[in-house]
Amino acid sequence: MGELLGTTVELQVTNVAHGGVSVARLDGRVVFVADSLPGETVLARISSDDHQSFWRAETVEVLEESPHRRLHVWKAAALDRDPDRRAGGAEFGHIDLPWQRELKRQVLVDSLQRFARLENHPALEVQVEAVEGDDAANGLGWRTRVSLHVDDDGFVGPYAARSHRVVTVDALPLATQAVEYASPLDERLLGTDRVDVVSDGRRGARVVVGSAPAGKPIVERVGEREFRLDELGFWQVHHGAARTLTEAVQQQVLPELFDPSAANLDLYGGVGLLAAALIDRFTPDVRIESVESDASATANAEFNLRDAANASAATARVDRYLGQLQRDASTAERQALARASVIIDPPRAGAGKLVVASLIDLHPAQVVYVACDPVAFSRDLAQFSAGGYELRSLRAFDLFPHTHHVEAIGVLTPR
Template sequence: MGESVGTLLELDVTGIAHGGISVARHEGRVVFVSDAIPGESVVARVTEDRKKSFWRADTVSVTTPSEHRVDHVWPEAALDRDPAERPGGAEFGHIALAHQRTLKHDVLVDSFSRFAHVDLTEVLGRDVVVEAAPGDDAANGLGWRTRVRLHVDEEGTAGPFAARSHTVVPVTGLPLATATVQESAPLARGAMPGASVLDVLAPSGSEGARLVVDEQAPTAVTEVVGHRTFTVDDTGFWQVHRAAASVLTEAVQDLVDRDRLDADGIHLDLYGGVGLLAAAVGDLVGPKARLTSVESAGRATEHAQENLAEWIGARAEPGRVDRWLARTVQTASRSELDRYRAGTVVLDPPRSGAGREVAVQIAALQPAQVVYVACDPVALARDVATFADLGYRLEALRAFDLFPHTHHMEAVARLVPVA
């Protein structure tokens, strides 16, 4: 920390950066400002100046508000509280919902321009739209989280961490959570003595919520997506938004080019979890589909095998995706390679993206198409650039606002071999 930490600055906010933080300049230096909106003038307190190239600051008051500024959806995160005591997890909660999607659109377009050297409007033939999930506009983007992680302080009070901090903030409500989660979250002071981490979740396949304390041994629960049910661990990965699994299933099915979908191909679901997207592809191909889901989490792989049981040709294989791909590329027979070449690859990697090594191995299999589900626009753009070097071009892209009142979004892209 330097001498400027704690200094109050008057700033004109000019843009939005990846990560949901606004951008301003002070005497030529970039300042990343929380709780602001592009176009505003604010007073912000410097919180970090370790890097000479930029500072970080928290808004403490607004001199000239944006027309898109609204009362924060989470009262404890509003400007009248000290920044150190504002809970994290709703960093766009002071911005009108439609404008949040405009900002997310801007970040997505900028990410592709900077990291993939792609003009999305030019490639897609239209402007990309960040689409709302069903019901979110009517609910003002509230009540969508089916899973919430809380932390417990020394007094036994559960709450979220403050933004960019490990300080537990006591709160009286969780407005982004579903009613069931909100009703079941033990937010009263001192309600969880001796605990450290608490997950509150409301699986769609059961009534009521579950409390998982200190990552206890996993228990299988059921999630319902359309006409399908999926077994998943209560401590395992599942999409957080109540509609996300359905939205992404439909998006993957929409982005798969049916003309490139060969019923005789081997279709891959990489980072497959419990088989959600493998099932989405399987429904397109039919009962004889050859599906292989690859997932590093052993229990998730077991659940995937169960969830995909209706397809005789379905396999769920445990292992790291990069190692599985490398082994497959090296050991597959000629006939198997022909089927991989005829296949569709779906991947839903972690926030950091698939990375170059995985992209190289996918391209080595020469699949007919790659459908990439991403929760980070910069990671997606970087990987799209890598795939372009490997002979796969971006052909289609959709984006979804599956995390209202936060900076996060999901995007689904189709990559196809360059003709």
């Protein structure tokens, strides 16, 4: 181990892998190759060879290029920069935009087949849909939030790809114009290690050095509804993502199974975006509780849902909240939960075994799963399937152009 580290090798790239890299083999060993494309022959520098089952490498030259390769949209992340200095956060920026979506589709379908054991299922025909306006903009100018880092000498920039090294850049092409303009890329900041630049799309952008003052709000708008949140609180990064997800949930939820008087839930509910989607889709009288572990987000959710008399917000970890329901729910409450529609929008690690097991036990009429990681989603889906649920519909969205990330929404019902 270690004898190949830093050496340059020729690799035949065969297929895409989850995480924004492609796959090659060297002496029978899997090599995950950054900045490459399936079908290419590349020279790549081995950056990690200490893992028993795989190595990692960074492309330094393309010998035979894919027809889907394009000039990188971000000069700071392009091949002519040394791999150690390439900016992270645009790992698909060298790929034609429609082909990025095809690669994301392949990763999603492969995950569903390998981890959820789906075969010959209609969901495998899923396509990754673009957000309105992204094709015309070549997938640029969508980030309304950027987190930058500050090194020990005060230089500001993103991390280099797959590292915690700060690299300096002179542009942020994935950011909105307001965010890019406000970002202190040419300044030196001492006494902090982080800078956030945040825009709600209407009033320019705010620069937040270090931690945000407690309780400082911004307002986001989705359709006719406004949402209050803390300026560093969670919100979808793409300027069109909140609207896209709202409309997708409203379209995919099965109306014949939706009961406004049931004990409906919005788990990992944040500031109430998807709870509001159901309220606006059906009736202001919908009974629904948003559950979120962050107390500030919960307070904002309660404020944002104040026009719905039967909506509430609870501050709790989702696994503990569901565990308490399992222990304490009366017969009537369990019946209300069995009629319920449940939205889950977990973090990248997925809902996990405890949460899925609790939902299976509580047996809601439908689960609308909003997933930001295809592997975690597929693993949770396998557990749902073993517990008697089936995937009724699936859509996928390209909410993060020029990155490997893909968002999926699946609806599950009892068999």
